[in-house]
Amino acid sequence: MKHLFYVLGIFAISISNAVAGIDDAINDATAPIATMIGKIVFFKIPVFGAQLPVVVLWLVVGAVFFTFYMGFINIRGFKHAIQLVRGDYADPDSHGEVSHFQALATAVSGTVGIGNIGGVAVAVTVGGPGATFWLILAGFLGMSTKFVECTLGVKYRQEFGDGHVSGGPMYYLRKGFSDRGMEGFGKFMGTFYAIGIFVGALGIGNMFQSNQAYVQLNNVSGGALDGFGWLVGLILAAVVFSVIIGGIKSIARVTEKIVPFMAVFYCLFAIIVILMNASTIPQAISNIFSGAFTGEGVAGGALGAMIIGFQRAVFSNEAGIGSASIAHSAVKTNEPITEGIVSLLEPFIDTIVICTITALVIGTAQVAASDFAGDAQGVAMTSAAFEREFSWFPIPLAFAALLFAFSTMISWSYYGLKGWTYLFGESERGQTIYKVIFCVFVALGCVVQLGPILDISDALVFLICVPNILGLYFLAPIVKREMNSYFARIESGEIKKFK
Amino acid sequence: MPSKILVALDGSECGKRALAAAVEHAKLTNSDLLLTYIIDWTPYSFHTPQELEERHQRRESEIQRANDMILNPEMVALESSGISAESVVRHGRIAETLQELTDEYKITQIYMGRRGESRMHALIFGSVTAALVQSSSVPVTVVP
Numbered sequence: 001m002k003h004l005f006y007v008l009g010i011f012a013i014s015i016s017n018a019v020a021g022i023d024d025a026i027n028d029a030t031a032p033i034a035t036m037i038g039k040i041v042f043f044k045i046p047v048f049g050a051q052l053p054v055v056v057l058w059l060v061v062g063a064v065f066f067t068f069y070m071g072f073i074n075i076r077g078f079k080h081a082i083q084l085v086r087g088d089y090a091d092p093d094s095h096g097e098v099s100h101f102q103a104l105a106t107a108v109s110g111t112v113g114i115g116n117i118g119g120v121a122v123a124v125t126v127g128g129p130g131a132t133f134w135l136i137l138a139g140f141l142g143m144s145t146k147f148v149e150c151t152l153g154v155k156y157r158q159e160f161g162d163g164h165v166s167g168g169p170m171y172y173l174r175k176g177f178s179d180r181g182m183e184g185f186g187k188f189m190g191t192f193y194a195i196g197i198f199v200g201a202l203g204i205g206n207m208f209q210s211n212q213a214y215v216q217l218n219n220v221s222g223g224a225l226d227g228f229g230w231l232v233g234l235i236l237a238a239v240v241f242s243v244i245i246g247g248i249k250s251i252a253r254v255t256e257k258i259v260p261f262m263a264v265f266y267c268l269f270a271i272i273v274i275l276m277n278a279s280t281i282p283q284a285i286s287n288i289f290s291g292a293f294t295g296e297g298v299a300g301g302a303l304g305a306m307i308i309g310f311q312r313a314v315f316s317n318e319a320g321i322g323s324a325s326i327a328h329s330a331v332k333t334n335e336p337i338t339e340g341i342v343s344l345l346e347p348f349i350d351t352i353v354i355c356t357i358t359a360l361v362i363g364t365a366q367v368a369a370s371d372f373a374g375d376a377q378g379v380a381m382t383s384a385a386f387e388r389e390f391s392w393f394p395i396p397l398a399f400a401a402l403l404f405a406f407s408t409m410i411s412w413s414y415y416g417l418k419g420w421t422y423l424f425g426e427s428e429r430g431q432t433i434y435k436v437i438f439c440v441f442v443a444l445g446c447v448v449q450l451g452p453i454l455d456i457s458d459a460l461v462f463l464i465c466v467p468n469i470l471g472l473y474f475l476a477p478i479v480k481r482e483m484n485s486y487f488a489r490i491e492s493g494e495i496k497k498f499k
Numbered sequence: 500m501p502s503k504i505l506v507a508l509d510g511s512e513c514g515k516r517a518l519a520a521a522v523e524h525a526k527l528t529n530s531d532l533l534l535t536y537i538i539d540w541t542p543y544s545f546h547t548p549q550e551l552e553e554r555h556q557r558r559e560s561e562i563q564r565a566n567d568m569i570l571n572p573e574m575v576a577l578e579s580s581g582i583s584a585e586s587v588v589r590h591g592r593i594a595e596t597l598q599e600l601t602d603e604y605k606i607t608q609i610y611m612g613r614r615g616e617s618r619m620h621a622l623i624f625g626s627v628t629a630a631l632v633q634s635s636s637v638p639v640t641v642v643p
Contacts, residue, residue, distance in 0.1 A: 252549075
């Protein structure tokens with residue numbers, strides 16, 4: 001009941017303030033903050049005329065290193081990942097525990113979000129078609145980073161007395177460093193990460209999502225919602241509120257069940273749209289490759305395209321951020337490596353499959369009519385590309401975007417909460433405070449312009465990946481040892497198939 | 500080779516009648532009994548992170564409940580009959596899991612109740628009984 005009053009209170013305040021221009025006022029107030037945070041985190045090094053943000057370099061170098069250090073596990077482990085998800089190695093005695101498939105599905109629905117629809121459009125707008133090439137490459141390399149972080153997530157998870165489990169970078173950073181005799185440093189890193197994830201959850205998994213959902217809703221309603229971002233924001237916030245605080249789990253459960261079908265539906269239609277433009281496919285693909293290395297007409301040339309591609313890929317598949325490792329750590333397995341191998345599929349599905357499909361929809365549309373989208377950006381641009389073939393498509397796309405945004409927000413509220421409880425303990429009151437903050441940011445996301453939101457979100461995300469990747473370097477030898485032992489036992493037949 | 504009879508209990512009256520029939524059969528043929536309760540579960544479903552976190556706890560409590568409410572009372576009742584019996588609870592798709600147990604425990608005969616599924620239900624979701632009868636590698640007795 002108390003919660004209801006909160007909501008009513010928020011509503012009452014907002015309605016009394018509901019004068020024209022409320023959106024602008026909030027936007028004006030937050031934009032300078034976003035720019036400032038962006039400047040700090042995105043400290044850029046000028047390289048051959050392009051601006052290279054340090055954090056992007058940080059992530060890419062990490063992904064390249066893990067790919068080589070683990071001996072191209074992203075290729076070697078791929079087939080085994082599918083066998084694991086199919087349950088070929090599932091011991092019947094552990095039936096009823098979280099299966100590999102379930103952990104993967106949950107993690108994927110956390111990562112498949114607006115980034116797959118809108119983020120790609122941003123990449124293509126800013127970085128040209130060539131950005132797509134780097135986006136795919138980043139997805140491929142990101143598979144190795146995911147492998148390392150998800151293995152560690154399971155290996156160092158915390159099992160509580162009542163049987164529930166919590167895991168993720170804050171735990172593996174603390175325990176892993178402690179294993180290597182650096183207890184104090186481990187504690188510091190765990191805390192650093194926990195702060196990063198609970199603050200970062202407010203950007204990528206929250207404001208960016210609600211913002212793009214609103215943009216698409218406004219788009220299909222023909223601009224009828226212009227200036228009503230605060231209202232859409234409040235409604236979205238109220239729904240999120242009812243799930244994460246009101247405990248109305250059924251909404252989350254239903255979303256969790258619809259999202260995978262929406263993703264399939266989205267891909268299916270995207271492929272149809274691409275095929276309807278079949279004649280432009282060769283040109284679109286050739287633009288992707290030529291743009292990747294020449295970067296014509298893009299700020300910073302090829303390097304500019306590369307930076308944008310990498311940046312959006314990480315934003316979409318979250319490799320190096322460590323969030324998925326929180327979702328994966330619930331799996332009950334004696335072999336943490338298996339979870340790492342399964343998680344390889346995540347950047348594959350998210351970036352290499354879904355993002356590429358979106359990029360091709362936009363790319364083929366660009367070849368057919370270069371100014372098809374007008375001034376539209378982000379999700380609106382993708383929507384315009386679909387609209388060329390199916391005039392009704394923006395409506396289901398708005399619905400899908402809303403659901404993607406919603407499921408991502410629910411997942412991230414959980415990730416953020418895990419960071420919060422790591423720091424402040426499991427007290428109910430503390431958790432409620434965090435959840436209320438989270439809902440406030442959902443509403444804010446619909447009001448602020450896309451530009452500042454991207455700046456804030458990117459900045460926060462990359463803040464999280466600093467402690468995470470640093471930890472992964474230190475702990476990678478442990479993962480490598482386990483990986484070699486695991487594959488040796490598969491080879492020798494010690495680990496048997498059950499199917 | 501001693502024969503072993505599997506009885507699939509589901510907490511219904513039908514299941515109890517299947518057990519009674521199986522006990523008669525076991526007495527006549529001097530067979531062992533395996534009492535089972537299958538908790539319908541699939542590894543291919545979608546959950547929230549919160550549900551995953553609690554899954555292990557819930558699984559334990561589901562198994563506990565099945566043992567306490569369904570299997571253990573029957574096991575106690577069987578003690579005086581002189582038939583040697585064991586029990587197992589497992590998660591999975593029902594027909595598939597019964598088949599797995601058949602292979603694992605070298606079962607020679609299955610008894611199960613007819614699980615009052617409506618025709619509509621069977622049409623949409625398929626009938627567990629029919630699925631088992633069709634796929635089973637050993638004789639199946641369905642008790643109404």
